[in-house]
Amino acid sequence: MTNTPRNRFTWLVALATALAASPACEPGDGRADGDGGTVSSVVDAAGHRHDVREPRVRVVSLVPAVTETIESMGLRTRVAARTRYDEQPSLAHLPSVGGGLDPNLELLAALSPDLVVAWRDAGGMGSLSGRLRELGIPVYQVEVESIEAYRYSTRNLARLLHALPVADSLLAAVDAELTAVSRTVEGRPSPSALFLVQRDPPMAAGPGTFIDSLLAVAGAANVFEGVTEEWPMISLEDVLWRDPEFLVLPVVGLGDARDARREPPVEEVETLLASAGWREVRAVAERRVIAVDAGLFARPGPAMGRAAASLADHLHQDRPVDPRTDSVGRTPPPRAGNEGVGASGRGDSTR
Known part of the structure; x- marks a missing residue:
């Protein structure tokens, strides 16, 4: 499909329909679950298991929402490249690998990422995930079809980055904004x-x-x-x-x-x-x-x-809605993972 402004939204949604260097954290940081346990691996949307004992520090996300999430966690310096759909000025200096479904594999390989995040596909040697694996590039596949799926994939990604506390703060902020809107229109x-x-x-x-x-x-x-x-x-x-x-x-x-x-x-x-x-x-x-x-x-x-x-x-034109305030007009705490704050708390500097 030709990449034109008129079809870009359809392209992004059609992905879902077609789907059948920062400092390392201390060992264990960002991998603990809420019950105090520590996980050693996570499973992606295609059923592939990924070891989380070492943090990923060179990531190429072929999914714009995931790229935005990594940036919102304050881990922009771990992003090694962007796609043509990542239009944030903060990422403009990064090399573009092209589209999310048809990236330049030669360039991707040359960038030596330790993780590529891609939409779930059918698998097999001819698929994007199969070709990435042929090149020896680890690929984590996502399928984000709902708000709950976004929470799940974000926490798994955070385990791979050793940034779970930051991700949990981000998800809490997103949930607070959604709840504030819902309460405002309640009744x-x-x-x-x-x-x-x-x-x-x-x-x-x-x-x-x-x-x-x-x-x-x-x-x-x-x-x-x-x-x-x-x-x-x-x-x-x-x-x-x-x-x-x-x-x-x-x-x-x-x-x-x-x-x-x-x-x-x-x-x-x-x-x-x-x-x-x-x-x-x-x-x-x-x-x-x-x-x-x-x-x-x-x-x-x-x-x-x-x-x-x-x-x-x-x-509901009679009453404007502001996601930054709750139902009684209070402002929630600032979102964790602001620019310059990495998973370890020592800071992933921005460029």
Whole structure:
């Protein structure tokens, strides 16, 4: 698929549908579980076991959400390269290995990473994970389809990095933000919403996905919650029959969410409003179309609270939602793992 702004969000979500040097920490640091035990290995989404007794210090993540998580844990200097989808200015100086599904394997091998994080694939010699293993590169595979799956993969990654305490602090901060949004909309009517992943052909976010979870946190009911597929291809007739109260449309590079009822619509929303057939959908006819930043909603990562808040703010216009405060307006403690703080507490310097 060609990498264009219009298809980038679909590319990131389609990954899920296609899936069947910092100082080392003291020995044992960051590997202890909550019950006081210490683990010696973790299992990735493909069922492969990885030894965690030595920390990984040169990591290449082919999954943007994982890259963002590593950076949020204050371990940016352990990231040896980026993909074309990692657009943070803080990573611009790093070499790009290309796409997440089709990286430059020659460059990857030359970088000598001690861990590559990739989407789970079918395995085998022809798969990306198989080719990486042929090159002697350790690959940890992830499949992040829900908020809970994000927690699981983040804690496993932290064990590999010997940064479990930092990861737990990060996850607690994410959970606090999501809880704050949920409490703010608690007790209000839940409008039905369609999250339109792509318009042509139409695809929706279905049950069990992290977007479905974000809709729930934001106080909305997924209009396709009863289907069996996580990312169903849908028909316009089905949308008309289900009659969502809101339509949520991801737009690449948007920034702040925009409501077509109150702000000039962006090009993608203008096209939807003018499209034959879609104009018959009541939410479209009444301009109840919310454009959201595609990058923010395509990555189940540290910014999930901000994503839920931006959506809730437009679904419930009478009361803005701020993920930085709880239901009574208090500000949670600062997130652990700020820039310059590594897993050992001695500091992974930033560049």
